[in-house]
Amino acid sequence: MVAPLPGLTPPAASTPPRPGTVALLRLFVGLKLRLLGNGLKGSNARLIAGLVGVAAGGGITITGAYLVAQLRQASADDAALILTAGGSVVVAGWFLLPLLVFGIDESIDPQRFALLPLPRRTLLAGMLTAGFVGIPAVAMLVVAGATTITWSRGPLPVLYAAVGALLATTFCVVASRAVTTVLAGVFRSRRLRDLVSMIGMLLIGSVMLLQFGLPSVAQLATRDVIERVTTVLAWTPLGAAWAAPHDALRGAAATGLLRLLILAAAVVVLALIWDRALRYSLESGGTAAGSGPRAGPRTAPAGHTLAPRWARWMLPATVTGAVAARILHLWWRDPRQRVSLLIVPVILVGVVAGPSLVGYRDEVLVLAGPGVGTLIGLMMLNHTAYDGTALWTHLAVSLPGYVDRAGRALGTATWAVPVVVGAAAGTCLLIGRPDLIPAAVGASVATVLTGLALAAVTSVVIAFPAPPASANPFITPSGGNVVVVLQQFIGGLAVGLLSLPVYLTLGFALWWRPEVGWGLLLAGPAYGLLLLRVGCRIGGRYLDDNAPELLRRITPART
Amino acid sequence: MSTDSVPGTEEHLAATWPGAPPALMLRGLVKRFDRTVAVAGLDLDVPTGSFFGLVGPNGAGKTTTLSMATGLMRPDAGTAFVVGLDVWRDPVAAKRLLGVLPDGMALFDRLTGAQLLEYIGRLHQLDQELARQRAAELLDVLALADAADTLVVDYSAGMTKKIGLACALIHGPRILILDEPFESVDPVSATTIRSILRSFASGGGTVVVSSHVMALVEQLCDHVAIIAGGRVLASGTLVDVRGMGSLEERFVGLVGGHRDLGEGLAWLRPSPG
Numbered sequence: 001m002v003a004p005l006p007g008l009t010p011p012a013a014s015t016p017p018r019p020g021t022v023a024l025l026r027l028f029v030g031l032k033l034r035l036l037g038n039g040l041k042g043s044n045a046r047l048i049a050g051l052v053g054v055a056a057g058g059g060i061t062i063t064g065a066y067l068v069a070q071l072r073q074a075s076a077d078d079a080a081l082i083l084t085a086g087g088s089v090v091v092a093g094w095f096l097l098p099l100l101v102f103g104i105d106e107s108i109d110p111q112r113f114a115l116l117p118l119p120r121r122t123l124l125a126g127m128l129t130a131g132f133v134g135i136p137a138v139a140m141l142v143v144a145g146a147t148t149i150t151w152s153r154g155p156l157p158v159l160y161a162a163v164g165a166l167l168a169t170t171f172c173v174v175a176s177r178a179v180t181t182v183l184a185g186v187f188r189s190r191r192l193r194d195l196v197s198m199i200g201m202l203l204i205g206s207v208m209l210l211q212f213g214l215p216s217v218a219q220l221a222t223r224d225v226i227e228r229v230t231t232v233l234a235w236t237p238l239g240a241a242w243a244a245p246h247d248a249l250r251g252a253a254a255t256g257l258l259r260l261l262i263l264a265a266a267v268v269v270l271a272l273i274w275d276r277a278l279r280y281s282l283e284s285g286g287t288a289a290g291s292g293p294r295a296g297p298r299t300a301p302a303g304h305t306l307a308p309r310w311a312r313w314m315l316p317a318t319v320t321g322a323v324a325a326r327i328l329h330l331w332w333r334d335p336r337q338r339v340s341l342l343i344v345p346v347i348l349v350g351v352v353a354g355p356s357l358v359g360y361r362d363e364v365l366v367l368a369g370p371g372v373g374t375l376i377g378l379m380m381l382n383h384t385a386y387d388g389t390a391l392w393t394h395l396a397v398s399l400p401g402y403v404d405r406a407g408r409a410l411g412t413a414t415w416a417v418p419v420v421v422g423a424a425a426g427t428c429l430l431i432g433r434p435d436l437i438p439a440a441v442g443a444s445v446a447t448v449l450t451g452l453a454l455a456a457v458t459s460v461v462i463a464f465p466a467p468p469a470s471a472n473p474f475i476t477p478s479g480g481n482v483v484v485v486l487q488q489f490i491g492g493l494a495v496g497l498l499s500l501p502v503y504l505t506l507g508f509a510l511w512w513r514p515e516v517g518w519g520l521l522l523a524g525p526a527y528g529l530l531l532l533r534v535g536c537r538i539g540g541r542y543l544d545d546n547a548p549e550l551l552r553r554i555t556p557a558r559t
Numbered sequence: 560m561s562t563d564s565v566p567g568t569e570e571h572l573a574a575t576w577p578g579a580p581p582a583l584m585l586r587g588l589v590k591r592f593d594r595t596v597a598v599a600g601l602d603l604d605v606p607t608g609s610f611f612g613l614v615g616p617n618g619a620g621k622t623t624t625l626s627m628a629t630g631l632m633r634p635d636a637g638t639a640f641v642v643g644l645d646v647w648r649d650p651v652a653a654k655r656l657l658g659v660l661p662d663g664m665a666l667f668d669r670l671t672g673a674q675l676l677e678y679i680g681r682l683h684q685l686d687q688e689l690a691r692q693r694a695a696e697l698l699d700v701l702a703l704a705d706a707a708d709t710l711v712v713d714y715s716a717g718m719t720k721k722i723g724l725a726c727a728l729i730h731g732p733r734i735l736i737l738d739e740p741f742e743s744v745d746p747v748s749a750t751t752i753r754s755i756l757r758s759f760a761s762g763g764g765t766v767v768v769s770s771h772v773m774a775l776v777e778q779l780c781d782h783v784a785i786i787a788g789g790r791v792l793a794s795g796t797l798v799d800v801r802g803m804g805s806l807e808e809r810f811v812g813l814v815g816g817h818r819d820l821g822e823g824l825a826w827l828r829p830s831p832g
Contacts, residue, residue, distance in 0.1 A: 305691065306670075306677045322681035326667060326674075333669040333710070390665040392631050393726070396657070397682045398650040548633040 021122060028126035032133045057135035064143035071150045079150055080246035081223075084230040087168070087242035090140070094172035095179055114282050124275055131173040141169045144241070151245040160248045160256050164241030167263045171237055174267055178274035181281055195335075234259065237266035314414045319399070323407025328414050334386060336466070340379040344372055344419065352427050361431040363510045369424030369444035370506060374499055376416045377451010381491045383408060384459040385466035385554040395547050401460075401540030408459075409452040409532055416452075420444035439509035439517025442524035446502040449528025453535030454495045460543050462487040465556040498531060580643035582607040582734050582765035583628060587637030590623050590789075597623040599789035600637070605734075605767055605782070607642070610760045612780035612797075613769040614806070616814055620789040621769040622662055625738050629659045641734060655683070658732030660723045662739040662769075668712035672703055672722050675711055676729055683730035690729070697725040701751060716743040724752060734765040741768075741775060753779065773807040787814045 040050040071079040113123055131137060144165035151157035233239035240259040247256030307315045307325040315321040315328070331337045352368045355361075384391065394404055424440035464487075502524055509516040543550065583605035590598040598620040605611045615621050626632035628639040630646050630653075639646040644653040667675055673694055680690030698704045701721045706714065711722060720740065727735060735756070741749050756779070760766050770776050776783060777797065783806065784794035792813045793800050801809045 306674045306681070317687045319681060319684060322678055326670060326678055329674070330669055387667070388665050389663075390667045392661055392664045393667065393679060393682065395631050396629060396654060396659045397679075398630065398654050399682055548631060551631065 021125070024118075024122055025126055025129045028130045029133050032130040036134065054135065057139055061139040061142050064139070065146040068143055068146040069149040072152065076153070076246060076249055080243060081227060081230055083147060083150065083242040084234050084239040085226055087144075088230070088233045088236075088238040090143075091168060091172055091175075091238045094136075094140075094175050120275070120279060120282070124271070124278060127177060128173065128271075131177050132169075137169065137173050140172055141165065144168050147242065147245065151249065153249055156248040156253060157245040160260065161245040163260055164244050164263070167260065167267060168241035171241075171263060171267050171270065174270045174274060178270050178277060181274055181277040235262065237263050311414050315410070320403050320407045320410060323399075323404060324411035324414065327408050327411025330386065331412070331415060336386060337379075340376075341415075344376070347372060347375070348423050352423070352430065356430050363431065363433065363436065365427055365431055366424070366433075366436055366440045366510060367503075367506070368427055369420050369440050370447040370499070370503065372423060373416070373420045373444045373447030374451055374495060376412065376420075376448055377455055377495050378492055380408075380412060380452060380455035381458045381488060381495075382463060382466060383455055384550070385463050387554070388466070389551070389555050391551050391554065395551060401543030401547070402536055403540075404543055405456040405460075405536035405539045409456055409536065412452060413448065416448050417445055420448055435514045436510065436517060438521040439506055439514065442517065442521035443502050443506040446520075446524030446528040447499050449525065449532050450499045450502065451495050453528065453531035453533075454491065454498060456532065456535035456539040457542070458487075458491040458494075460539050460546070460550055462491060463550060463554050465554050502527070579607060580640065581605055582609070582642060583611075583736075583767060584640040584643075585624065585628055585637070586640070588624060588627050588634050588639070589636040590620075590627060590632065591635055597789055598627070598634075601786070601789060601791055603784055603791055603794060605765060607765055608760070608763055609765055609782040610756070610780045611765070611767045612776035612783040613767060613786060614771060614773065614776055614783060614810060615769075615786035616771070619786045621786055622738055623789075624786070625736055625767075625769060626661065629657055629661070629736055630654055631659075631661065655730075656733045658727035658730070658735045660720075660727045660735075660737040660740055662742070666711055666719065666723060666726065668714075668719075669710060671708050671710055672698060672714070673707040675722060676725055679726045680729045685730060693729050694725075697728060700755065701725055702748070717745050717748050720744050721748055721752070724755070728755075728759075732764070734767070735759060736767045738769050741770060741772065773805070773810060777801070777806045785810055785813055 040047050068083070071082060074082070118126075132141075145162070147161040147165055148158050151161040230239060230243075234243035240263040244256035244259040247253065247259065306322060308328065311325070311328055315324050331341050348368060351371075352365050356365065421441050421444060424444040425437050428434055428437045428440050502520075505516065505520050505524070509520060581604045583603070585601055585603040588598050588601040589596070601620070601624055603624075613621055613625070623632065627634040627637075628646065630650050633647070638648070641653040641656050644656070646653045667678065670678060673691075676694030676697060677687070677690045680693060681687060685693070695704075695707075698707050701724070703718060703721055703725070706718060711719065714722060720743065724737070724740060727737065737756075740752060740756075744752065756766050756768075768776070768780070781797055782795065783797050783800050785792045785800065793809070797806070800806070
């Protein structure tokens with residue numbers, strides 16, 4: 001008989017009884033509700049934002065449900081067409097939603113439950129139930145439920161519509177959860193996070209550019225085309241739920257049932273994917289962001305010396321040159337800036353190469369070069385904040401403000417000036433007007449320097465915290481308020497005003513006297529350099545006087 | 560400054576001059592954030608050549624104090640002197656003597672380790688070649704040579720601390736001010752860092768470290784100050800401050816807040832026997 005060793009017997013008697021599944025689900029729902037409620041607390045701004053969100057959600061729900069119900073008046077074919085097309089878009093939106101709001105809805109983050117003694121199934125069920133609690137899911141359920149009114153033309157269509165609405169909502173909730181969980185795994189590696197945030201930013205950029213092309217797309221979308229597309233969609237989980245009641249109505253109940261089964265199978269498959277992603281996420285130990293799998297010593301060294309070889313002749317071996325070299329690296333290595341960099345060729349191709357390929361060759365295209373120059377300046381308006389708290393190193397050596405400003409301008413000009421000069425000259429050759437080259441080149445250099453001049457001032461005077469380098473591009477942390485937007489707008493306006501003389505002279509040369517261009521070639525860069533000098537001086541003095549305060553201002557608020 | 564030698568080989572310039580100003584002198588530092596007072600009129604003298612430990616509970620104002628002493632945060636009142644130079648009146652001369660490693664602040668992490676060190680060296684107006692040479696030497700000593708061409712953003716927490724220390728050392732400072740230099744550093748790296756700091760101090764340099772690990776401070780430092788509520792509760796040589804007991808006992812006695820468990824948490828004891 002071995003005496004029980006103290007310390008080895010588990011505390012058996014004191015374990016509280018395990019709650020049942022229903023109680024756990026209730027706990028999850030309660031947690032989600034509590035989190036939603038607490039999300040409104042804290043500051044008035046958050047409360048107002050939350051209330052606006054609730055109002056918008058309510059408005060969309062009521063409007064959507066009303067419109068869907070109104071389709072009862074339409075012919076069955078029309079109703080099926082509209083519901084399938086619109087419904088598919090909404091369901092697809094649920095896949096994109098977690099991408100757009102990634103980082104906002106971490107309310108029920110599986111990682112936080114990793115240490116609790118919960119079976120994964122229970123966790124899954126709990127998270128699914130909690131997923132139904134929230135404005136988007138409720139809105140979806142209500143609007144989808146309204147299709148029962150649309151199809152109240154017989155018992156079977158109503159039944160199909162009701163089942164379809166439930167299945168579709170479940171599908172949407174599971175989809176958004178699955179995407180979030182998969183992404184959470186992806187986002188653990190810095191490289192992938194950089195990539196995802198860059199793709200996101202590029203998407204936003206191209207959507208903005210696409211707006212100009214939308215009218216032509218709208219012309220393509222005839223009823224015939226839409227019908228063909230919806231016929232396909234009706235067999236996918238996106239549109240199945242919306243087409244099934246129509247099948248029931250026109251006597252093809254078996255077809256409708258098949259569609260519902262497809263949707264049900266899709267729900268199961270998605271749930272399995274989610275389950276696997278969840279297991280992976282729980283078992284990989286929840287490593288903190290940033291310390292993910294490292295590439296180790298890379299085959300292609302990222303550079304041993306500070307200044308890249310090709311730019312060495314531009315960057316002097318001074319302190320200013322050192323700052324410039326770092327800024328030059330950032331344009332490629334910081335995903336936020338790499339996107340800005342990549343947008344430049346996209347715009348040049350879209351605005352200059354595209355039109356001229358289809359035969360549009362007007363002098364007006366020459367404006368592209370200076371336009372890109374101004375754009376580069378606008379990208380720099382809040383440039384200092386990209387350094388974040390790392391700016392302390394400049395404070396710790398009392399780096400003169402003028403050197404800081406001049407280095408940043410030089411680093412950007414190192415790539416920006418050759419690019420705009422090349423673009424300007426190339427445009428002139430493309431439209432067959434080599435006589436405009438001096439004017440275009442002079443104006444482009446002038447606008448780049450003007451933009452940099454103003455950015456030298458604005459990026460310290462009206463700086464605000466920038467989103468972290470690998471963050472969700474759709475979120476501007478703490479400070480995305482009205483004042484900031486207004487200040488940036490004024491900054492942009494000032495860039496425009498200061499560049500106005502350049503554009504006026506360019507217009508003068510384009511449409512009246514091309515020989516004025518030679519004057520612009522000399523006077524433009526001189527004007528820009530003068531402004532840049534003044535800008536660096538003003539911005540530098542402000543930085544000298546207010547560096548510690550600036551450091552605090554651009555430090556992202558901890559949440 | 561570029562003529563200074565690498566830390567460790569520095570001559571005993573400022574060892575013990577009679578009547579010389581202390582390495583670091585804080586006078587009447589005050590900092591308020593909104594309604595809370597983080598630092599409430601703090602005075603502190605760090606003698607030249609000492610290895611000085613700054614201890615205090617969480618929220619005691621250690622980081623705020625060090626930020627104000629190094630010119631990263633403007634004090635509401637009071638100022639700091641580095642060898643008699645006012646950090647806020649004569650920042651360039653004062654900061655040239657300082658090597659700083661703040662806690663919880665980023666580095667320019669989109670540079671590689673070698674590039675970051677060259678950058679910091681050149682900010683200190685070192686010659687480009689000299690900066691590269693010292694960068695390579697520091698990377699080697701800190702066992703970071705393999706990661707010299709990896710972006711700092713991909714470093715582990717311990718490697719980031721080490722590269723931060725290298726940044727503080729590259730210009731050959733006279734005084735090192737390190738906020739929590741041993742946090743999240745593995746034991747091997749910690750030993751390396753300790754030996755670097757010891758050789759720096761034995762070469763006549765002054766080291767100020769903040770920490771809440773009492774054992775480490777006791778083992779490493781010859782002077783300590785206990786800070787709580789934004790004030791200095793005790794300051795002096797290690798022997799004077801801790802008296803008869805251990806530093807931890809003295810610390811808990813001064814700061815207070817320790818609660819005897821008594822019969823609380825009885826259910827936590829695994830077995831009744």
